[in-house]
Amino acid sequence: xxxxxxxxxxxxxxxxxxxxxxxxxxxxxxxxxxxxxxxxxxxxxxxxxxxxxxxxxxxxxxxxxxxxxxxxxxxxxxxxxxxxxxxxxxxxxxxxxxxxxxxxxxxxxxxxxxxxxxxxxxxxxxxxxxxxxxxxxxxxxxxxxxxxxxxxxxxxxxxxxxxxxxxxxxxxxxxxxxxxxxxxxxxxxxxxxxxxxxxxxxxxxxxxxxxxxxxxxxxxxxxxxxxxxxxxxxxxxxxxxxxxxxxxxxxxxxxxxxxxxxxxxxxxxxxxxxxxxxxxxxxxxxxxxxxxxxxxxxxxxxxxxxxxxxxxxxxxxxxxxxxxxxxxxxxxxxxxxxxxxxxxxxxxxxxxxxxxxxxxxxxxxxxxxxxxxxxxxxxxxxxxxxxxxxxxxxxxxxxxxxxxxxxxxxxxxxxx
Numbered sequence: 001x002x003x004x005x006x007x008x009x010x011x012x013x014x015x016x017x018x019x020x021x022x023x024x025x026x027x028x029x030x031x032x033x034x035x036x037x038x039x040x041x042x043x044x045x046x047x048x049x050x051x052x053x054x055x056x057x058x059x060x061x062x063x064x065x066x067x068x069x070x071x072x073x074x075x076x077x078x079x080x081x082x083x084x085x086x087x088x089x090x091x092x093x094x095x096x097x098x099x100x101x102x103x104x105x106x107x108x109x110x111x112x113x114x115x116x117x118x119x120x121x122x123x124x125x126x127x128x129x130x131x132x133x134x135x136x137x138x139x140x141x142x143x144x145x146x147x148x149x150x151x152x153x154x155x156x157x158x159x160x161x162x163x164x165x166x167x168x169x170x171x172x173x174x175x176x177x178x179x180x181x182x183x184x185x186x187x188x189x190x191x192x193x194x195x196x197x198x199x200x201x202x203x204x205x206x207x208x209x210x211x212x213x214x215x216x217x218x219x220x221x222x223x224x225x226x227x228x229x230x231x232x233x234x235x236x237x238x239x240x241x242x243x244x245x246x247x248x249x250x251x252x253x254x255x256x257x258x259x260x261x262x263x264x265x266x267x268x269x270x271x272x273x274x275x276x277x278x279x280x281x282x283x284x285x286x287x288x289x290x291x292x293x294x295x296x297x298x299x300x301x302x303x304x305x306x307x308x309x310x311x312x313x314x315x316x317x318x319x320x321x322x323x324x325x326x327x328x329x330x331x332x333x334x335x336x337x338x339x340x341x342x343x344x345x346x347x348x349x350x351x352x353x354x355x356x357x358x359x360x361x362x363x364x365x366x367x368x369x370x371x372x373x374x375x376x377x378x379x380x381x382x383x384x385x386x387x388x389x390x391x392x393x394x395x396x397x398x399x400x401x402x403x404x405x406x407x408x409x410x411x412x413x414x415x416x
Contacts, residue, residue, distance in 0.1 A: 023047035067101040076290030135159035146184025148191040158196025174202030182393035203255035261400035328410040
């Protein structure tokens with residue numbers, strides 16, 4: 001039987017490159033790891049860490065395992081990221097992002113620049129925009145959060161917060177939009193505050209500048225901006241549980257489609273704007289590829305969960321134990337392939353392309369050829385330029401929502 005090459009050979013190569021490893025004998029590096037994708041500049045790996053995966057990238061100035069051992073599996077890690085303790089798999093962490101002791105970050109996550117979490121934070125299929133901060137003891141899977149303009153003025157999730165992302169019907173059609181992509185990428189929106197000891201029953205939409213009181217459990221959408229929200233506790237009641245009844249199916253589908261459309265807008269933003277900034281950095285193309293891979297994975301996950309709900313909802317069980325097909329649900333089930341097609345085709349039209357080109361032309365004029373400081377470049381865009389960017393990305397979101405509504409007319413999606 002062929003023996004696996006010893007990990008200590010790769011550790012020796014890392015030491016030879018100049019990686020700071022205080023206790024080399026405690027480090028485990030998988031034979032599949034590409035040493036050339038680990039920077040030699042300022043990287044420090046503390047005792048007990050494990051590094052696996054051929055797609056793993058570790059950029060300059062990273063600190064891994066300061067508070068407890070870290071396991072990394074196929075993650076792309078930008079410059080000066082600190083992963084202080086925990087498990088990190090198939091996710092991307094951009095410059096100066098950080099996670100504390102006991103983090104558990106699984107596939108489908110993008111943690112943008114200077115976003116961070118304290119100890120014991122669980123993430124999966126989660127996108128945190130620049131500056132977003134999570135407290136301790138948080139489960140925050142299946143959501144996207146934006147808002148804030150700096151490390152001093154950032155969106156925040158209080159400690160002991162939960163995003164409830166799994167229903168009694170075993171569904172995960174629960175992605176919540178906390179903020180949105182078209183405005184959020186401009187880094188000029190007021191922060192969102194989610195008070196500790198609270199939660200969101202996904203899928204929920206929440207506007208910018210909102211403050212949710214501690215202990216509140218959100219069960220409905222609050223798309224307005226700048227509100228102080230005290231969510232009332234539900235009245236006590238006991239009733240029969242009917243599986244797969246979906247009393248608010250239209251809202252659930254609508255919020256899922258909005259989430260998918262925002263993912264498409266974020267993909268367009270990375271492709272048209274952010275890509276050039278990655279190209280100026282060490283391992284930048286690999287980081288960019290990692291982000292695009294996670295966005296594709298997120299789209300696949302959301303469509304998979306939507307398809308599973310469509311299959312269950314086509315004939316819900318009645319109180320008498322009989323299955324009664326419902327017209328709108330039957331239409332939803334039958335048109336699921338068309339919905340998937342909406343998010344796999346090119347959605348550009350003349351008006352959308354015109355708004356995109358108008359923004360990119362102004363962006364190039366203002367930013368010039370400087371592509372080394374992404375945050376500062378975006379924050380210093382004149383309002384009239386950033387508003388053009390919002391218009392472009394919002395037109396993309398609106399077009400995708402409109403196409404979906406046309407595909408499933410019986411659900412009356414996006415009719416206000």
